[in-house]
Amino acid sequence: MDRSSFEMDSTAIYAHSNGYAYARVDGACVTHHSTILTDVPAGFSVDHLNWQKMDNRRANLRIATASEQISNRTERADKKPPPPELTELGIHRLPRCMRWDVGEGKFVVDPMGAMGTQISGTKSVKVSVVNRFRDCLEKMIAASQEDDEVTRTRVKLAHEYNALVRAAHVIFPEIFPDGPYADLESMCGELAYCQACMKKLPPPTKTDVLHGYLNVPSGIVDLPHIKSIAIVKATQNENKFILFDSAFVDAVANLPTCDVSGTSPIMVATRALRERYPGIVSEADVAAKKKILLKDIVWSSFLGHPRKPDDATIVPLNYQQYDLRAENLLLLPGTSKEHKSPEGIPVIPEGLGISMRFWPRGVSLATAAGTTQSKKSPWVLFVRVRGAKRSSFSCSATTVDTVLKEKVLPLLRMAAEDFDTVNATYQRLLAEYQSVTS
Structure with missing residues (x-):
């Protein structure tokens, strides 16, 4: 406690099994921190910034809402430890909100704070546990916000608390034990802790498999x-x-x-x-x-x-x-x-006699059953030109080539003088992309 708070009879202060310090005030048993912050509005409570329930210095106490306390809470006592592959690397706790889903075989970050959606790492059996952790950690770092003022204050106060505990032990070792100390690593912000975990991981090698692919x-x-x-x-x-x-x-x-x-x-x-x-x-x-x-x-x-x-x-x-x-x-x-893009790659079906590999940009073919077209012309070529309404041309498997050459391409060339040059580039870029992804 602060020196100014020591005016209370120190013999009336004792530690309870739940970790808090208590005091006797007018015959009643109350938490020690409630005698320091006395005006706590209804619906609020006293929060220990550095998570140390016995550190009742005024700078370590704040009046907080329930949500503020939750955002500043320590790890759950029942949180399961990381897989042994990570503890061997010195990672003895997972980042906050991250858990190892044994059934799925992947790491998951549950929604909290800035991360409004769940983050899931890869569960590919080709990927080692360490690299599955790396995958989820990278995604968590990308979604994390910078450490806030509360985090920086918490770490500062924890440093001070550890120094006080150590000094008390050095001066009076027969009275004050050497600890317990605040876990500084667990107190740093999640972004800093994730970055610290990343540094403990061995760099991937050429023989490692990441995200299901050879690295x-x-x-x-x-x-x-x-x-x-x-x-x-x-x-x-x-x-x-x-x-x-x-x-x-x-x-x-x-x-x-x-x-x-x-x-x-x-x-x-x-x-x-x-x-x-x-x-x-x-x-x-x-x-x-x-x-x-x-x-x-x-x-x-x-x-x-x-x-x-x-x-x-x-x-x-x-x-x-x-x-x-x-x-x-x-x-x-x-x-x-x-400028919505069509799903997939607009490949022209084989056997239609069309020299192009893909439908030109802005062109699509509808062949779905149930159209209102005649049996003779059951297909429709749709053409969308910037600045104009969509045009449609009826055709069939035997006439689609002719309709494309005589009606669709002239329309596209009229809309853009450089259509043939741009279309050639478009066809090449699409073919290159398909060659990679397939």
Whole structure:
């Protein structure tokens, strides 16, 4: 306690089995900290910032709401220890909110605070337990916010508490035992603790399997035949390939972990992300925990373009949101809803006599049963040209080639004089992406 609080008769203070110090006041037994902070409003309680129930210094006590106490609580006493593969590396507790799901064989981060959704690591049996932990840890670091003021205060007070316990033992060893001490490692913020755990993991080798794939230096796959590199991520449903130009290999190696569960790779706007990309991530983005598209970072940070205007969208020429090569990225006016990409790769079915491998950009074929078209022309070619309503052309398996050549392509060339040049690039980029992902 503080010297100013020692005016109370010290003989009336004692430690209870629940870890708190108690005192006798007017014949009643009350917690010692309640005699220091006396005006606690209804619905509030006293919180020990550094988690040490016997540290009743005024600086260590605050009046807090239930949610504030929960956010500052220690680990649950019944939390299971990490798998032995991690304890052998000196990791004796998992980061807060992270648990090892034995049944699924993966690490999971339950929703809490800034992380509003559950985070799951890979459960591929090809991946070692250490690398499954690495995968989940990378995702947690990407979603974590910077350590707050309460965390910094907690660590400072814990340092002071340990120094006081040690000094008391040195001066009066027959009275004061050597401990227990506050666990400083567990008290640091989750971001700092996750980073500390990452440092304890051995660097991946060429023979390690990460995310279900064999690891190569820097976790990057070299694709010299298309002058590109790729990061490969395995999700529960499919494998995700993120393509970049080879020239940016160093920048790619230092990228924060991305969320690849959606249609486009994203990152959560954190303080660390703003410090790395100040021209892309704003203070308002951090406050709102905005999702930042990886293609926006590539556009401005890698390629050196100005930050994307709010009334424009970066669109992949070949529709593939994970193909972030410079040649494939276009800045177009309008919102993302105006530039929706079709699902999958628009491959032209074999046997139709069409020389192209993929439907031109803006063209799609409907062959579903139940259409209102005649039996003679049961198919429909849809054509969407920017700034105009969608056009449709009836056809069949035997006439689709003719309709494409005589009606669709002239319409596309009329809308854009450079259609043939752009279409050739589009066809090549799409073929290269398909060759990698298949």
